[in-house]
Amino acid sequence: MRVFFIGFGQAGGKIVDMFIEQDKRMQTQNFRGIAVNTARTDLMGLKNIELKDRLLIGQTVVKGHGVGTDNVTGARVTADEIDAIINAIDSRGTHDIDAFVIIAGLGGGTGSGGSPVLARHLKRIYREPVYAIGILPAPEEGRLYSYNAARSLSTLVNEADNTFIFDNSAWKNEGESVKDAYNRLNDEIVRRFGVLFRAGEVGKAGVGEMVVDSSEVINTLRGGGISSVGYAISEKISPRTKQSQGLLSGLVRKKEKTEEVLTGEDKSAKIIALVRRAMLGRLTLPCDYSTAERGLVLLAGPPDEMDRKGVEKSKSWVEENIAGVEVRGGDYPVQSDYIAAVVVLATIGNAPRITELLEIAKSTKEDVLKSKEKRSTMFDDGIEPLFE
Ligand code: GDP
Numbered sequence: 001m002r003v004f005f006i007g008f009g010q011a012g013g014k015i016v017d018m019f020i021e022q023d024k025r026m027q028t029q030n031f032r033g034i035a036v037n038t039a040r041t042d043l044m045g046l047k048n049i050e051l052k053d054r055l056l057i058g059q060t061v062v063k064g065h066g067v068g069t070d071n072v073t074g075a076r077v078t079a080d081e082i083d084a085i086i087n088a089i090d091s092r093g094t095h096d097i098d099a100f101v102i103i104a105g106l107g108g109g110t111g112s113g114g115s116p117v118l119a120r121h122l123k124r125i126y127r128e129p130v131y132a133i134g135i136l137p138a139p140e141e142g143r144l145y146s147y148n149a150a151r152s153l154s155t156l157v158n159e160a161d162n163t164f165i166f167d168n169s170a171w172k173n174e175g176e177s178v179k180d181a182y183n184r185l186n187d188e189i190v191r192r193f194g195v196l197f198r199a200g201e202v203g204k205a206g207v208g209e210m211v212v213d214s215s216e217v218i219n220t221l222r223g224g225g226i227s228s229v230g231y232a233i234s235e236k237i238s239p240r241t242k243q244s245q246g247l248l249s250g251l252v253r254k255k256e257k258t259e260e261v262l263t264g265e266d267k268s269a270k271i272i273a274l275v276r277r278a279m280l281g282r283l284t285l286p287c288d289y290s291t292a293e294r295g296l297v298l299l300a301g302p303p304d305e306m307d308r309k310g311v312e313k314s315k316s317w318v319e320e321n322i323a324g325v326e327v328r329g330g331d332y333p334v335q336s337d338y339i340a341a342v343v344v345l346a347t348i349g350n351a352p353r354i355t356e357l358l359e360i361a362k363s364t365k366e367d368v369l370k371s372k373e374k375r376s377t378m379f380d381d382g383i384e385p386l387f388e
Pocket of ligand 1 (some may be wrong): 068104108110
């Protein structure tokens with residue numbers, strides 16, 4: 001599919017920059033993107049998004065220094081300057097895109113506050129679906145980040161057509177700080193979502209066994225709410241295997257034919273194992289996959305490694321394991337030495353991490369109110385002020 005990315009805030013901008021880099025490296029034209037921020041230095045640090053596609057907002061309020069962790073100001077300046085943002089998107093071209101994807105760290109200020117505002121306006125103006133990739137802060141970043149993320153996410157799920165969650169805390173290693181993990185985490189995001197958002201694009205490697213087009217991705221995400229993405233990659237496909245398969249398909253003698261059937265079964269088993277690994281491995285948001293309403297199974301790899309039966313069987317396996325019965329899927333060929341499997345678990349009913357985040361937010365709010373009350377009663381002891 002063709003995606004228009006909007007990177008909001010520091011995290012969002014960096015990640016969109018990486019998607020654009022991937023598109024350049026792969027010599028495809030699936031992705032387009034702009035970055036929006038209240039902090040000038042964050043925008044200057046980007047490498048692949050063109051300068052004219054980096055938009056600084058809120059200059060009259062924060063003078064290019066960013067809104068810090070104040071997401072209410074982030075939301076306000078976005079609403080005030082929504083026309084400039086829409087103009088920047090329009091001037092980049094939207095007529096041939098299949099979806100908008102807003103990316104932001106939900107714990108900060110600019111992306112956290114701005115994303116839901118932008119999602120609302122994009123939905124009002126365009127017919128294409130508006131998705132978000134929301135990054136959750138790690139608890140070690142402090143309660144304010146969790147509070148911001150909970151407020152932002154609660155708003156965002158009602159504005160975007162579907163919100164993918166990436167949980168920083170589930171992905172950073174034990175003893176590693178979140179900041180040290182950013183590059184690795186961002187690679188993971190771009191790899192996974194890169195496979196997903198390229199679905200349906202016919203590349204140089206030809207057409208798939210079971211073609212998926214962008215409407216299948218869109219239908220999977222139609223239920224709204226939050227979604228999580230699983231991913232697995234095969235071992236390197238050795239050139240020898242590839243060669244012998246090429247040879248096999250060229251020979252029609254009986255003996256080789258039996259061998260060919262076996263190879264087919266092997267291919268199928270390999271695909272099923274890969275899809276299982278994708279769904280049962282680490283998800284972008286750890287969650288109870290049995291509560292997902294819809295699923296999407298995608299395979300990307302060399303055409304001679306793809307197998308229709310394998311895709312069908314893996315779809316059935318996903319269907320048996322999730323709450324709903326709608327599982328779509330297919331494959332698309334890419335020139336690569338690996339096969340990648342992506343499983344989208346769409347519209348999830350239960351994710352303990354989200355429940356925990358909302359609880360932290362509630363108790364933070366109560367504590368803030370209590371301390372405000374204390375402050376306001378501290379000087380209520382009968383001493384008259386100098387003047388009213
Ligand atoms: P903003 O610029 O005000 O929107 O805020 P930031 O994007 O700097 O930070 C918001 C959240 O995103 C925090 O929880 C950060 O830990 C997280 N974050 C910042 N940069 C990155 C990044 O490069 N990758 C990831 N995965 N998370 C990030």
